[in-house]
Amino acid sequence: MSKLTIGLAVYDDYDGAFFTLxxxxxxxxxxxxxxxxxxxxxxxxxxxxxxxKTMVDTITEPKTYLEYTKYSSPFIKGKIFDIAETEYxxxxxxxxxxxPGSLKKLLDYYDKGLDNGxxxxxxxxxxxxxxxxxxxxxxxxxxxxxMWGAWATxxxxxxxxxxxxxxxxxxxxxxxxxxxxxxxxxxxxRGFGGEEGYIHExxxxxxxxxxxxxxxxxxxxxxxxxxxxxxxxIKQRFRNYxxxxxxxxxxxxxxxxxxxxxxxxxxxxxxxxxxxIT
Numbered sequence: 267m268s269k270l271t272i273g274l275a276v277y278d279d280y281d282g283a284f285f286t287l288x289x290x291x292x293x294x295x296x297x298x299x300x301x302x303x304x305x306x307x308x309x310x311x312x313x314x315x316x317x318x319k320t321m322v323d324t325i326t327e328p329k330t331y332l333e334y335t336k337y338s339s340p341f342i343k344g345k346i347f348d349i350a351e352t353e354y355x356x357x358x359x360x361x362x363x364x365x366p367g368s369l370k371k372l373l374d375y376y377d378k379g380l381d382n383g384x385x386x387x388x389x390x391x392x393x394x395x396x397x398x399x400x401x402x403x404x405x406x407x408x409x410x411x412x413m414w415g416a417w418a419t420x421x422x423x424x425x426x427x428x429x430x431x432x433x434x435x436x437x438x439x440x441x442x443x444x445x446x447x448x449x450x451x452x453x454x455x456r457g458f459g460g461e462e463g464y465i466h467e468x469x470x471x472x473x474x475x476x477x478x479x480x481x482x483x484x485x486x487x488x489x490x491x492x493x494x495x496x497x498x499x500i501k502q503r504f505r506n507y508x509x510x511x512x513x514x515x516x517x518x519x520x521x522x523x524x525x526x527x528x529x530x531x532x533x534x535x536x537x538x539x540x541x542x543i544t
Contacts (some may be wrong), residue, residue: 268328269353270297270373271445273304273346274360277338278314282361282487284321291327294369301369302328304349308338340438341455347448354381356442361487364440365391365426371481372442380430383447384475385466387436388482389423395485398424400478401433404463409524412503414463420478428480435466435476440484447474452509457499460506467514504529505537518543 272290276283283305291298305322309315310333322331330349334342343357354376358364368388375381389398400423402415410416415435422431438461449468451461466476504525511518522534538544 267300268302268351269300269376270369271302271304271346271350271352271355273306273343273350273355273357275306275308275334275340275342275346275357276314276318276360277308278312279360280314280317280321282359283318286358286360286362287321287325289363290369291325293366294364297369297373298327300373302330302350302352304330304332304346306342306345306349307331307333308335308342310335337456339456340458340461341451343438344448344451347445347450350445353445354442355445355448357438357440358484359439359486362439363485365481365483368426368482372479375430375479376444381444381447381477382474383444384477385469386442386477386479386482387433388440388479388484390417390437390439391483391485393485398483400424400436400480402435402437402462402466404434407520407523412500412525412528413459414507423478423480426481426483430477430479432475433478435463436478437486438462438465439486440482441465442482452513454509455506457502457506459498459503460510464507464510464514467510467516471514500525500528501533504533508537508541508543512541512543 274283303325307315307318310319332349346357347355389400391398398419399417400420401418403418404415422428469476507521508518511521
């Protein structure tokens, strides 16, 4: 019986999705009888989108394929929890590889009832396959590339055999939790940027934690030599962070201070009026 849904939301990334899905099926075959897939095609009419559908049609494991075109955004990943029919859900970017054995260890962790409704993540494994970042550090008010938080490393997570431990947050290229424990993204968020830190604060406000599972190591393709297929709108990112900070009861002035050089005063005031922020 399936226990875990693995979900991907894909926008013009056929190559990444192909290798991610096939690597899961080939190198984690010992747990494929307990896994279902959800693939959301966020641009189904493009050449990438058409090729993705053709590829997903070949998958023999239980799967759900959905075409979603209302808007394009990483926040669509949250819809995977709505679609999933299993008790647990793992969401990964469409260009992520997992270490052999990590899926089995994740299922074992769930089988033992250790999740406690927490948000589960793992160390980011860099391309040298040795160095890792275990979490995001949100302690500084300096933002990197207009993104809240900075990659950091806790030595407890540098070995996959280490015990799980609590972290402030992490990148959202891989995250997992019990389906009924998913707290969800704000439905008003659009575009790219704003997930990291925000969703983790939501769990804290509910008395839950984000847990780093050292065995759940993921390698993420960052380079985009062919360019970025989706639009990166700094105004949307600013608005997302304003929504996020208001929702998790943080000072929105920190967002304003970090975006005021790239977002006009008029737009800042427009968003504040929209969100009823004084």
